[in-house]
Amino acid sequence: MRLVALAALGALAACQMITATAEPPASPADKEAAILETANTLAAAGSWDNTGLQFVEDLTTEIGPRLAGSPDEKRARDWAVAKLTEMGFANVHVEDFTVPYWKRTHETARVVGASAQPLIITALGGSAPTPAGGLEADVVRFELMADLQAADDAAVAGKIVFIDEFMTRTQTGAGYGLAVAKRAACPKVAAAKGAVACLIRSVGTDHFRRPHTGGIDRRGPDGVAKPMGPIPAAALSAPDADQLARLLARGPVSVNLDIGVETAEAAPSGNVIAEIEGTTRKDEIVLLGCHLDSWDLGTGAIDDGAGCGIVVGAAKLIDGLPEQPERTIRVVLYGSEEIGLFGGDAYARQHADELDKHVLAAESDHGASYIWQFQTKFGDGALDYAKKIQGVLARYGVAAGDNLSGGGPDIGVLARSGVPVVTPAQDGWDYFDYHHTPDDTFDKIEPDAFRQNVSVYAAFAYIAAESGWDFRKPADLAE
Ligand SMILES: [Zn+2]
Numbered sequence: 001m002r003l004v005a006l007a008a009l010g011a012l013a014a015c016q017m018i019t020a021t022a023e024p025p026a027s028p029a030d031k032e033a034a035i036l037e038t039a040n041t042l043a044a045a046g047s048w049d050n051t052g053l054q055f056v057e058d059l060t061t062e063i064g065p066r067l068a069g070s071p072d073e074k075r076a077r078d079w080a081v082a083k084l085t086e087m088g089f090a091n092v093h094v095e096d097f098t099v100p101y102w103k104r105t106h107e108t109a110r111v112v113g114a115s116a117q118p119l120i121i122t123a124l125g126g127s128a129p130t131p132a133g134g135l136e137a138d139v140v141r142f143e144l145m146a147d148l149q150a151a152d153d154a155a156v157a158g159k160i161v162f163i164d165e166f167m168t169r170t171q172t173g174a175g176y177g178l179a180v181a182k183r184a185a186c187p188k189v190a191a192a193k194g195a196v197a198c199l200i201r202s203v204g205t206d207h208f209r210r211p212h213t214g215g216i217d218r219r220g221p222d223g224v225a226k227p228m229g230p231i232p233a234a235a236l237s238a239p240d241a242d243q244l245a246r247l248l249a250r251g252p253v254s255v256n257l258d259i260g261v262e263t264a265e266a267a268p269s270g271n272v273i274a275e276i277e278g279t280t281r282k283d284e285i286v287l288l289g290c291h292l293d294s295w296d297l298g299t300g301a302i303d304d305g306a307g308c309g310i311v312v313g314a315a316k317l318i319d320g321l322p323e324q325p326e327r328t329i330r331v332v333l334y335g336s337e338e339i340g341l342f343g344g345d346a347y348a349r350q351h352a353d354e355l356d357k358h359v360l361a362a363e364s365d366h367g368a369s370y371i372w373q374f375q376t377k378f379g380d381g382a383l384d385y386a387k388k389i390q391g392v393l394a395r396y397g398v399a400a401g402d403n404l405s406g407g408g409p410d411i412g413v414l415a416r417s418g419v420p421v422v423t424p425a426q427d428g429w430d431y432f433d434y435h436h437t438p439d440d441t442f443d444k445i446e447p448d449a450f451r452q453n454v455s456v457y458a459a460f461a462y463i464a465a466e467s468g469w470d471f472r473k474p475a476d477l478a479e
Pocket of ligand 1: 303304337365
C-alpha cells in the first residue's frame with residue numbers, strides 16, 4: 001500500500017510539473033517537444049495506475065459473461081454507462097442495434113458401440129440444434145478444411161464431418177486467421193454435401209480437456225446473418241480430437257451428438273460510448289475501441305474485458321491532466337463483436353457522416369499481454385508522425401512496426417473506409433490457450449503487462465489528440 005501511495009505522489013508531482021510547463025509554447029517545435037514529454041509522463045503514470053485493471057475486475061466479477069444479444073450483455077451496457085459516468089467521462093450513452101440471438105441450452109457427445117465413451121465438446125455459436133435425444137451417425141475425418149471442400153458428396157452425405165485441422169501457435173495470432181476458417185465454414189460446406197453435423201478440433205493452442213467455442217458463418221444465401229446455421233456444429237477439446245482420430249484409425253466410429261439451443265431473430269445489443277471532449281478541435285475524433293460482449297463459457301476477461309479496461313484506463317489517465325487535449329477522445333465499447341462484428345458495422349453506419357473527422361482509431365482485442373510492436377496505417381506523408389510516436393513507445397519495450405495495420409475487428413470497417421489506424425500489437429503467444437474457453441477469467445491477466453498496455457494507449461492517444469497531426473497526409477505533402 002505504501003508503495004502505491006508513494007507512486008501516486010509521484011504521479012501528482014509529474015502532473016504538477018506538466019502544469020508548470022504548460023505555458024503557451026514559443027514555437028511548433030517547442031509545442032511538439034512538450035506533447036511528447038507529456039505523453040512520456042502519462043506512460044510512466046500508467047505503469048502504476050490500476051484504474052483500468054479495476055475496471056476489468058469489476059466488469060468480470062459483477063457482470064460475468066456477456067453473450068451477444070443476451071440480458072447479460074444488456075446488464076453490462078447499463079453497468080458500463082453507470083461506471084463511465086461515475087468516472088467523469090462526457091457524453092456517455094448507448095447506441096442501439098439488434099442482432100440475431102443464439103444461446104446454448106445443452107451439449108453432449110458420446111462415442112457409441114464397442115468403444116462407447118463420452119467426448120468433451122462445446123457447441124459453436126450459431127449451431128443448429130439436434131433432434132431431442134441427439135442424432136447418431138458415422139464420423140468421417142478430414143485432416144484439413146480444404147480436404148472437406150474437395151471431398152465427394154458421397155463420402156460425406158449422412159455423416160458427421162470431423163475437421164481435425166491444427167492451429168499454429170504464433171506471437172502475432174496469425175495462426176488464428178487460418179484455423180478459424182474451419183470453424184466458420186464447416187457447417188455450410190458440410191451441409192451442402194449432405195452431412196448431418198460438424199465436429200471440429202477446437203480453434204486453440206492448448207492441450208487441456210476443455211473445448212473452445214466461437215462463431216460460425218450464419219449468413220443465409222441473401223448474405224444476411226441468421227440466428228443459426230444449417231446443421232449442428234461443435235468443437236472437441238484437443239485431447240478429445242486426438243482420441244476421436246485414434247478411434248477412427250482403428251475402424252468406423254459412430255457418435256451421438258445432442259445439442260439444444262434457444263434463438264431469436266432480433267435481440268437488443270448496442271455500443272457504449274464515452275468521451276473526453278476536445279478543447280479546440282472538438283469535432284475531430286481519436287477513437288479507442290474494445291468489445292464489451294464475450295462468449296458465455298468464461299467471464300470474458302482476456303476477450304475482451306481487458307481491452308475495455310486498457311482503453312478506459314488510458315482515457316482516464318489523459319482525463320486527469322490539468323488541461324484536456326485539443327481533439328476529442330472517444331472510447332467505444334462495441335457490442336456483439338463475437339457473433340459477426342455487429343457493433344463495428346453499426347458504428348460505421350451510425351457515424352457515416354463524421355468518419356472523415358476520425359483522425360485515428362485503435363482497438364484492443366488480443367488479450368492483456370505486453371505490447372511488443374506498434375504498427376500504423378497512415379498516409380505516406382504522415383510516416384514521420386509514426387516515427388515520433390514510436391520513439392516515445394520505445395521506452396516501454398515497443399518496437400516500430402510497418403505501415404500495414406488493418407486496425408482491429410470492429411475498426412476494420414473504419415480502416416477500409418480510410419480512417420488512419422494503429423495496431424499496438426500484443427504478444428499473443430498464449431492467448432489462444434484460454435480464448436473462448438471457461439478459463440478466460442480475470443486471473444489470466446498479468447497486472448504488469450496490462451499496465452504497460454495502458455501506458456502505450458495513453459501515450460499515443462494523447463499525442464494524436466493534442467498534436468493536430470494529419471495522419472491521412474499524402475506523400476506529396478510530407479514535410
Ligand atoms: Zn475479442
